[in-house]
Amino acid sequence: MQQYWSGSAINKNKGMVEHLQHCGVIKSTKVAEVMETIDRGLFVPKGTPPYVDSPMAIGYNVTISAPHMHATCLQLLEEKLQPGMRALDVGSGTGYLTACFALMVGPQGHTIGVDHIPELVSSSIENIEKSAAAPLLKDGSFSVHVGDGREGWPECAPYDAIHVGAAAPEIPEPLINQLKPGGRMVIPVGNILQDLKVVDKNSDGSISVYTETLVRYVPLTSKEAQLQG
Template sequence: MRLHNGRVSRSRRDMWGEERDEPACRQVEEVMLSVDRADFCPRNSYQDFPQQIGYNATISAPHMHALALELLKNHLRDGNTALDIGSGSGYLTVCMALMVGRRGRVVGIDHIKELVDLSITNINKHHSDLFLDGRITMVTGDGRNGYRASAPYTAIHVGAAAPKLPDTLVNQLAPGGRMIIPVGEVFSDQHIVQVDKDLNGNVKVEELFGVLFVPLTDRKYQLGRLKFK
C-alpha cells in the first residue's frame, strides 16, 4: 500500500489513490482513514500538503503523517505509552492513541495553550472516548523538555525541527523504544532522524531522509513570528 505525495485529494479515501509514492501499511491506512482530517483541519482537509492551523503552526501533510506512523508502528502496540511533541491540531495524537489500544496511553504536548484547547475541541468531535478511557492526555508545556510525568515512552514523535538531537528527549525514551524527530537548522538542511534505544539502553541514531519543518522553539519566538506575516 502506498500513499500518494503531492496530489490534491477531495476525500479521505482519495488520499489512498492509485498514484502513490510513499509506503504505508494497512494498519496505518485504516487508522488514518478512521480519523477525519476535516475535524482537525477545516480548510483543504484532504490535500497532501501542510496546512496552517493558526499561531504559526501547521498540520503536516498526510503522507508525512503516514510515514511517521509507519516508522513508529512497531512501537505503538497495544498497551504502549507514547509522546506526541508539537501536537498542534491533535490529529496525529488520535492516530497514535488508536494504535496503542485501550491499555495504552498517549500524551500530546504543545506550548501554545490555544492550540491545546483547539486540539481538545477537535478530538471531542468524534473521539471523546479517548479522553473518557484515559488513553489521551493533552498538556500545555515546552515540548523541548518532553513530559517527564509519563516517561519513559516506547514511541516519541516530534513534529518540529530541533537544531540538534535533544538529550532530554532521548533520556525519556524507554528501552526498546523509538523516536522520530526532524533535526536541522531553520530553512537549512533538515533530516528525519530515527533514534532507537535497545533493551540495554544503547542508542542508535540514523538519518533517514531530508525534510523541511517549522522549528521546535519557544512560545515567545513562535508567536513573535506572527508580527512579520
C-alpha cells in the same frame, strides 16, 4: 518535502489514504486503517481543503504536516504503537497525529500530546472530541497538555514511541531520557532544511540514529520565539 498530489480532486479521507497507498507511502494495513478512521478533515482549519498533500497553516506560526509526512511517521513508529504501549507527541498542534497514536495503542496504552500554545491545546481537544479517538480522551488513556515539548512529559515516561513535530537543532536530551529501552523516536533535526532522524534506544540504553529523509518543519523553540515567527 515531496508532494504527491495537489488541488482539491481528492475530497474524501478514504481517497487520501488510497492515494498514499498507491504512492507507496502507506505500506501497512494498520496505518491505512488508522488514517481512515481518524478523519483529517476534522483537524484542519475551516475553509481549507483537508485532503490535499500539503502542510497547512493553523495559526501561531505553525502548520499541520502534509498527509504523506503523517503517514511516514506512523509507518516508522508502527512497531512501537502496539496496543498497551506508551506514546508521546511533542508539538501536537491540531491533535491529528496524536489521535492516530491513541487509536493504535488503545485504551490499555497511554498517549500524551504536548504543545506550548494553550489555544492550540484547547482546539486540539475539541477536534479530538469529534473524532474516533474521543472515547480514549474520556477514559483518560489519552490526554493533551500545555508544556514545553523540549522537556517532554516526564510524568508518564518512559515512552515506547516519541514523535516530534518541529525541528530541533539537536536531539533534546530530556526526550532521549524519556525513551524506553527498545523504544523509538522520530524527530526532524537541523535548521532551514532538516533530516528526519529515527532514534532507537537499545536494550542497554545506547542510542542508534539514522536519517530517513530530508524534510522541512517549523522550528522546535520557545513559545515566545514561535509567536514572533
